[in-house]
Amino acid sequence: MRVWSRLLDLIDGHGRAAMVTVxxxxxxxxxxxxxxxxxxxxxxxxxxxxGGMLEWRAIAVAQAALARxxxxxxxxxxxxxGPDMGQCCGxxxxxxFEVLERSDRVAxxxxxxxxxxxxxxxAGRISENGVVRTAGPIExxxxxxxxxxxxxxxxxxxxxxxILLFGAGHVGRALVMALAPLPFSVTWADPRPDAFPAxxxxxxxxxxxxxxxxxxxxxxxxSFVLVMTHSHQLDLALVYGALAGDRFPYVGLIGSKSKRAxxxxxxxxxxxxxxxxxxLVCPIGIAGIESKLPAAIAAATVAQxxxxxxxxxxxxxxxxxxxxxxxxxxxx
Numbered sequence: 001m002r003v004w005s006r007l008l009d010l011i012d013g014h015g016r017a018a019m020v021t022v023x024x025x026x027x028x029x030x031x032x033x034x035x036x037x038x039x040x041x042x043x044x045x046x047x048x049x050x051g052g053m054l055e056w057r058a059i060a061v062a063q064a065a066l067a068r069x070x071x072x073x074x075x076x077x078x079x080x081x082g083p084d085m086g087q088c089c090g091x092x093x094x095x096x097f098e099v100l101e102r103s104d105r106v107a108x109x110x111x112x113x114x115x116x117x118x119x120x121x122x123a124g125r126i127s128e129n130g131v132v133r134t135a136g137p138i139e140x141x142x143x144x145x146x147x148x149x150x151x152x153x154x155x156x157x158x159x160x161x162x163i164l165l166f167g168a169g170h171v172g173r174a175l176v177m178a179l180a181p182l183p184f185s186v187t188w189a190d191p192r193p194d195a196f197p198a199x200x201x202x203x204x205x206x207x208x209x210x211x212x213x214x215x216x217x218x219x220x221x222x223s224f225v226l227v228m229t230h231s232h233q234l235d236l237a238l239v240y241g242a243l244a245g246d247r248f249p250y251v252g253l254i255g256s257k258s259k260r261a262x263x264x265x266x267x268x269x270x271x272x273x274x275x276x277x278x279x280l281v282c283p284i285g286i287a288g289i290e291s292k293l294p295a296a297i298a299a300a301t302v303a304q305x306x307x308x309x310x311x312x313x314x315x316x317x318x319x320x321x322x323x324x325x326x327x328x329x330x331x332x
Contacts, residue, residue, distance in 0.1 A: 001047050003156065004112035006038050007100050011108060014041050016101040018062035021154075022049050023076060024147040027091030030054065034145040034154065041066045054079060054093060062097055071099045073130035076150075094147060098131060107133075111156070119159035126150045141313065142183070160185040161309045162220050164248075166209060166238050167228035168195035171254060174298035175226065176204055182306065189215065190229065209234075212241040221247045222312075224305060226284070228254035236266060243267065243276045250308050252301065253282040 003019065010017035020037040022029075030050025037047045037055065039062040049055050057079070065071040075097045100108055111133065114120050121136030131152065140146065140155030160183045165172060168190040179186055180201035189209040190196065196206050209215065209229075225242040227235050235253060242251040253263065260282040267277050285300030286307070 001036070001038075002112070002115050002158075003036055003038060003047070004108055004115045006046055008105070008108050008112045010038070010040055011100060011102060011105055016041060016066055016099060018066050019098045019100065020049060020058045020062055021096040021098070021145055021152075022093060023096040023145055023152055024094040025091060026093075029081065029091040029093050032144075033147070034141075034143045036143075037062075039063060039066065049093075049095070054081060058095055058097075065097060065099050072128045074098045074126050074128060076126060096126065096131075096147075096152065104130070115157045117157070119155065119157040121153065121155050123151060123153045126152060158183070158185075160203070161305075162187065162223040163226065163305070164189070164215070164219055164223050164242075165226045165228075166190070166234075167226075167230065167254075168192070168197075169228060169230060170294040171228055171297050173197060174294040175301060176201060178295075178298040178302045179203065179305075182302065184224075184305070184309075187219075191234070192230070212237050216241045216245075216247075219247070223248055224250040224252070224308070226252045226254075226301070232259075236263060239263060239280065240267060240270055240272065243272050243280065246276070249312055250305070251280055252284040252304075253280060254284055254297070255282050257283065 007017050007019060018039040020039065022031055022033050022035040025033050030052060031048070035047075035049045037045055037049045037058060039045045039059055041063070043059060043063045045059055049058060061077070077095050077097065079093045079095060081091050081093065119142055121140040122133035123136040124131040124133035127150070136153050140153055142155045142157060142159045144155045146153045163179065163184050163186045165175060165186055165188045168188065172188070176186060176188060180203060184203060186204040188196070188204050188206045191209045193208055200206060225248045227238045227242070229235055229238070239251065239253055242248050253260070260280070263280070263282070264277050268274065281304070284304065285297060286303045289296055289300040291297070
């Protein structure tokens, strides 16, 4: 969610809006630090800090603040989920409540412009007059937050993993729809210009597939690659191009174990190192889902992509391992 763009729209349309941020967590909590909720004066909201009683209470607090003629512009509140909320998580959540008004429009517009340009970090000091955010000296991830006293460091904007998806058949279409609400940027290619559906999700761009070598040369390092075209010969060329370097940490090929065996022999004969061939994911998707329905294959594959993306981000972020961040459970 582009929070500053949303806040700017609400300030223009309603005069003010509130943002609730999970500033810090302790123990098991429904969402991580950095989760955000934006509340309108009428109580409508966008985003989530985990649902349940905590979210209901947060919306009520934000709506009450918005109703005051001269509200505090920023306030930290601590919630103990067991005694205070009756939630079984048992952890604690520190929430930052902010009220943004027309007087804040210039600052919000500047942050919205930075957000539209991509990922950026901020550090801000919290006071009852608001949070003044400047360029952040602490490395953050998108949607993250770290609270130290009255200073909050945050990451905003998009730093989505890029996915190169080759093939616009039934599974390709199901995958694009399953990826639509998730933090991925999809480039969808097929040599058949009439293969794509009429409506494409906002996080997807389409293109006609040309020379695989040129396609991969222009790709961003760290992209995930998924191959599922109508042609096994084209599949082989794409897999070869993706594995030839060491730039793409996930290369997935739709198919059976027998298809994998055939491809392994041909890739080895073409000079691809055994270690890279071993990295090939085929069949795709998490284990335990046997259905061959396109939507089921897409669900299993998207789960695998999310798991791989999270694992790579955790392993590559040295600061994440060092930071005193308290992580809660998956569900509240």
